[in-house]
Amino acid sequence: MLVTFWGTRGSISTPGPQTEKYGGNTPCVSVRQGSTIIILDAGTGIRELGLRLMREYEKTGSPLEVYLFLSHTHWDHIQGLPFFAPAYLPDTKLHIYGSPKKGRFLAAILEKQMDTQYFPVSMQEWKSQVTIEEIGNDGVDVNGMRVVAEEQHYHPGGSIRFRVSSGDANIIYSTDVELDAFVAGQSADTHEAQQVHTAAYKAFIKDAELLIGDGQYTADEYKRYVGWGHSSMPVLADAAASCGVKRLAVFHHDPMHSDHFLDRMAHHFASEYTEEESPMSMFWAREGMTLSIG
């Protein structure tokens, strides 16, 4: 599986010279195996991915079939969707999956984003064959890759995490979740409730080849944003290392964090998670970065 980051920034896009290295686009990750294309989230990064797919389409003439999985419908995770060029091609097949909690409501939310109050082009202009479904408990088979979802509780409005697997290899995408609240016991919930959620999270990420995880804040910053639904870097790192994760991609970078700042964070954590000291490698996801998994 080839994993490419098209958007790594959380909350709002942050273009400019301060964010050139890690990128300013909001969440979008592609996972490709052969001709199969899975996309995780439709933040502003999906625009550039769409343009890449259009070039491939023009070259080969083979119709595109795309499987898009949405962790939730906060703006930063859906805002690029109206700019996804393949959606306007009649022979594209676009399968969209989202939280089972939202049901058919998901289609309504996505359509509303393209209401004339917010956007000049309505979803009716999409000439592609679109299906919008909730992802069930059994997950979805996508030509030899399997996608399984699980509800995440500690994010305002909820979100879901995904496991994408092929053979023995697996990738976990778990963003927009406040690990500090339950894994580090910072919420007002009972100890038992926190333990149940921690056990579920740890079981889900166990032995992942790659974990793409929410690490928006430093430990100090987190104290100012308790309840906002995002995690601190040290809590994410400890949880991943304790579960045998091989590669940890810190994701959903705070809009206030410049390249310089993220380089400093990477340097700081590298002393703890170097290959000699720990079997886990930890890095900050960068727009345009591609990894081969499995």
Ligand SMILES: [Zn+2]
């Ligand atoms: Zn987000």
Ligand SMILES: [Zn+2]
């Ligand atoms: Zn969110």
